[in-house]
Structure formats: structure tokens, C-alpha cells
Amino acid sequence: MELICPAGTPAAFREAVDAGADAVYCGFRDETNARNFPGLNFSRQELGEAITYARRKGTQTFIALNTFMRAGHEDLWYQAARDAVRLGADALILADFGLMAHVAETYPEQRLHVSVQASASNPDAVNFLVEAFGARRVVLPRTLTISDIARLARQIRCEIEVFVFGGLCVMAEGRCSLSSYATGKSPNMNGVCSPASHVRYRQDGGELVSELGAYTINRFPREEAAGYPTLCKGRFDIADARGYAFEDPVSLDVMDQIDALREAGVSALKIEGRQRGKAYVAEVVSTLRKALDAKPEDRRALLARLRLLSEGQRTTAGAYEKRWR
Amino acid sequence: MEFPPSLAAPLAVVPIPVVEAAVRLMFRSLLKRHPALFERLGEHKGKRYGFRPVDLPLVFLVEPARPAVSVMRKPADVAADAVVEGPLFLLLALLEGRSDADALFFSRALTVTGDMEAMLALRNALDGCEIDLPRDLGASAGALAPLVSRAAEAIRRRALAGENAAWN
Numbered sequence: 001m002e003l004i005c006p007a008g009t010p011a012a013f014r015e016a017v018d019a020g021a022d023a024v025y026c027g028f029r030d031e032t033n034a035r036n037f038p039g040l041n042f043s044r045q046e047l048g049e050a051i052t053y054a055r056r057k058g059t060q061t062f063i064a065l066n067t068f069m070r071a072g073h074e075d076l077w078y079q080a081a082r083d084a085v086r087l088g089a090d091a092l093i094l095a096d097f098g099l100m101a102h103v104a105e106t107y108p109e110q111r112l113h114v115s116v117q118a119s120a121s122n123p124d125a126v127n128f129l130v131e132a133f134g135a136r137r138v139v140l141p142r143t144l145t146i147s148d149i150a151r152l153a154r155q156i157r158c159e160i161e162v163f164v165f166g167g168l169c170v171m172a173e174g175r176c177s178l179s180s181y182a183t184g185k186s187p188n189m190n191g192v193c194s195p196a197s198h199v200r201y202r203q204d205g206g207e208l209v210s211e212l213g214a215y216t217i218n219r220f221p222r223e224e225a226a227g228y229p230t231l232c233k234g235r236f237d238i239a240d241a242r243g244y245a246f247e248d249p250v251s252l253d254v255m256d257q258i259d260a261l262r263e264a265g266v267s268a269l270k271i272e273g274r275q276r277g278k279a280y281v282a283e284v285v286s287t288l289r290k291a292l293d294a295k296p297e298d299r300r301a302l303l304a305r306l307r308l309l310s311e312g313q314r315t316t317a318g319a320y321e322k323r324w325r
Numbered sequence: 326m327e328f329p330p331s332l333a334a335p336l337a338v339v340p341i342p343v344v345e346a347a348v349r350l351m352f353r354s355l356l357k358r359h360p361a362l363f364e365r366l367g368e369h370k371g372k373r374y375g376f377r378p379v380d381l382p383l384v385f386l387v388e389p390a391r392p393a394v395s396v397m398r399k400p401a402d403v404a405a406d407a408v409v410e411g412p413l414f415l416l417l418a419l420l421e422g423r424s425d426a427d428a429l430f431f432s433r434a435l436t437v438t439g440d441m442e443a444m445l446a447l448r449n450a451l452d453g454c455e456i457d458l459p460r461d462l463g464a465s466a467g468a469l470a471p472l473v474s475r476a477a478e479a480i481r482r483r484a485l486a487g488e489n490a491a492w493n
Contacts, residue, residue: 037445038366278422
């Protein structure tokens with residue numbers, strides 16, 4: 001299985017390549033990708049240099065153009081696709097059907113991957129994208145169990161890529177409106193979930209209070225690890241109880257399930273985290289590379305240290321091993 | 326590792342202009358080596374960034390637009406758009422992209438207040454820059470370059486031992 005690694009800056013890109021990535025995914029510095037954060041992402045020149053660096057080391061580069069085009073402004077996305085193809089992207093990761101159609105018609109030789117943002121998670125949806133646009137791979141949402149993935153793999157005609165480590169989105173990605181509800185901005189249209197412009201942390205007595213827009217998302221006691229203020233990981237008062245309604249502030253880690261994922265028909269394992277720094281990328285990629293090559297019984301010890309890098313300093317297998325509350 | 330109190334204490338009495346002159350020398354040296362450092366900030370280049378090492382009696386204010394750095398003595402209420410607070414060596418490790426800022430924040434080793442977007446932009450700009458303090462500061466030390474680099478490297482190694490900052 002391939003190891004697909006994130007990069008938000010040229011420095012992180014080189015770290016990912018050097019640490020053993022089979023492919024690195026990244027995006028341009030604009031709203032065409034779902035990690036449109038300030039100071040992050042690549043100019044055309046930076047991406048061209050990164051691709052050259054990756055090629056020299058036998059690593060592929062996937063370019064994410066995975067937001068939805070704004071009506072009347074399609075040229076921004078078309079130009080990004082044109083430049084990505086010209087620079088030599090090994091694959092484009094797309095979410096918008098209109099953009100998929102444009103790429104399939106204009107650049108028929110270009111390898112096309114279906115972004116998790118496209119919310120394609122059943123055989124009909126995936127096979128439609130394969131037949132209509134020649135999609136070669138689908139990135140599945142983090143809402144399926146391993147059995148679901150195995151069932152799906154038997155019924156579709158393209159490769160499967162799944163997230164195995166990093167930030168855990170528990171929603172039907174591409175269709176979630178929680179960030180938009182709280183801030184007016186979403187990963188789908190603006191490339192940002194719970195944007196930092198709307199995030200505020202403040203001390204209240206001994207507690208760290210996290211806020212998103214006008215909403216208090218969480219209050220962390222002094223000794224408790226903190227998390228990002230996303231609505232899906234907020235602590236809510238429900239009836240007489242206070243707790244996490246959707247998901248705790250934790251990160252995904254299913255690296256102890258890689259044999260099961262392989263048997264299920266997964267071709268590529270994806271690490272989330274283009275918004276994380278190069279230290280994180282280097283550490284996670286090199287550790288997961290070692291874990292992939294290690295015997296199953298040795299993996300747990302290798303992976304233990306990564307927990308400290310995770311949101312909330314805790315990890316979960318998420319929906320891959322879903323248990324109802 | 327915290328900055329040794331025996332070394333921090335004298336900074337409470339050393340005249341601010343003296344400290345500021347040394348800090349500005351290092352700041353200019355870094356910018357000379359990394360002229361594009363602040364370009365990634367985009368619209369956040371005009372913001373003011375405060376750094377409050379918990380183990381020093383000093384506060385630092387960086388203004389990328391000018392570009393300039395000033396030093397104040399605690400408990401100065403620094404007029405910054407965003408402030409990050411934590412042990413000095415961790416702040417320096419962040420400057421080099423040697424530690425993961427998010428992980429430090431989750432673990433509560435760092436505190437960020439004010440404009441989160443501006444601070445995030447600065448974190449990303451620093452991360453993309455490949456600053457190496459021993460190398461960069463040594464480059465401005467003329468004939469003393471090897472000595473400065475080696476000393477700074479030894480301090481860094483000792484300071485970051487056990488801080489999960491073993492990148493490169």
C-alpha cells in the first residue's frame with residue numbers, strides 16, 4: 001500500500017519526501033484547495049520546484065483542487081487545473097463534478113482522484129465518477145467501517161485511499177455545514193473549517209475557553225489537553241449531562257489495522273495534516289513508514305509516541321471500529 | 326527545559342537598550358539570511374506579534390511590516406495583535422520549526438491569545454523558512470562564526486533534549 005503524505009509548505013514537502021512518502025499531496029495558495037489557511041500552500045514556482053525534487057527521489061505529487069467552484073468564477077479552478085497539469089502533477093484530487101468534467105475533457109491523460117470532499121461513499125456514487133470522468137481512485141470519508149470498505153471495494157472499479165492518521169473529520173465531508181453555520185465559511189466553499197479568523201482562546205480562571213465565532217465550544221480544565229474549537233468536537237450540555245455529542249477532541253489512528261485495510265482492498269493510506277508543521281510531517285511520515293514495513297507485533301511500540309502529537313493527545317479508530325454510544 | 330534562573334535573573338537589571346541592541350542584531354541577521362520570511366504573512370504582515378517567554382523577565386514585540394523588534398521588561402502589557410507565551414527554548418524551537426506548535430498548544434505548553442489567524446500565518450511562515458539559529462547566527466559572526474555556531478548548537482542540543490523536538 002502507498003503512503004500518501006501531507007505538505008503545507010515546501011519545507012514540509014521535502015520532509016515528507018525524505019521521510020519515505022510514496023506520494024505527497026498539496027495545494028495552491030488560494031481557495032481552490034480545502035486547506036486555504038494563511039501562510040500555507042504553494043505558489044506555482046514553489047510547486048514546480050517541489051515536483052522536481054519529488055521526482056528525483058521517486059515520489060509522486062498529488063495536487064488537491066478540492067473545493068467547489070463558485071458560479072461565475074470557474075476560471076480560478078480551471079487555471080489551477082491547467083497549471084497543475086503543466087507542472088507535472090501525478091494526480092489531481094477533485095471534488096466538484098464540474099471540475100472533474102472539465103479535467104476529463106481537457107486533459108484526458110491526467111490521472112484523476114476523487115477527493116473525500118466529493119462524499120462518494122457507495123458503489124453507485126463511485127462507479128458514476130469512474131464512468132463519467134475516468135476517476136482512478138476514490139478517497140473515502142472517515143465514516144465507514146473496515147467491513148463497509150471491504151464491501152465497497154468488491155463493487156467498484158477504482159482504487160481506494162483511506163485516512164489512517166491525523167485530524168478526524170466525523171462528518172460526511174463536502175456536505176457538512178457546521179463551520180459555515182458558525183462562521184459563514186466552510187471547507188467546501190472557502191477551503192477552511194472553523195477558520196482561525198473566528199477562533200479565540202481565552203483564560204477564565206483556571207480553564208482555557210475555546211470559542212468559534214459567537215459560540216463557546218469547550219472549556220478545558222488546567223490539566224486537560226486542549227483541542228481545536230470545531231463544532232463537531234464541542235462539549236455540549238444535553239439534558240442533565242455535559243459531554244461530547246459527536247466526537248471527542250481526538251485524532252485518528254488506525255495504523256494497527258493496516259493488515260485489515262489491505263485485506264479489505266485499500267491501495268493507499270493517507271495522513272491528514274497539511275496545516276501542521278514540518279516537524280509533525282517529518283515525525284509522522286517517518287514513523288508510519290517504519291510501521292508499514294514492520295512486523296504487526298512491533299507496530300504498537302512504534303506508533304505510541306505519535307499520540308503526543310495528536311489533538312487532545314488522544315487517538316481513536318473513529319468509524320473504522322464504530323461503537324454506538 | 327526552562328532557561329536557567331541564574332542566567333535569567335541578570336536580565337531583570339541589564340538596561341533594556343543593551344538587550345535590545347543584541348536582539349536587533351540577531352533579528353537583522355535572520356532577516357538577511359531569510360529575506361522572504363515575512364512575505365508568506367500576506368495581509369498579516371501589518372500585525373504585531375508578542376512573545377512572552379515564561380522563564381525570562383522580558384517581552385519581545387515583532388513588527389514584520391517595519392521590520393523591527395523591541396524588548397520590554399515584564400510586567401509590560403505589550404501592544405500586540407497576537408501573543409504567544411511559553412518557555413524560551415520552546416519558542417526558539419518553534420522559530421526553527423523544530424517542534425510542532427499544534428502539539429505544544431494541545432499539551433498546554435504554549436498559550437496563544439489574540440488574533441489566532443495572524444499567529445497561524447506567522448507559524449506557517451516560520452515553518453516554511455528553514456531557520457537554523459546556530460548556522461544563521463554564526464553566519465553573521467565573521468571570524469567567530471565556527472565558535473558561535475558550535476556554542477549555539479551545544480546549547481540547543483541540551484535545551485531540547487527530551488522535548489520531542491528531534492526533527493532533522
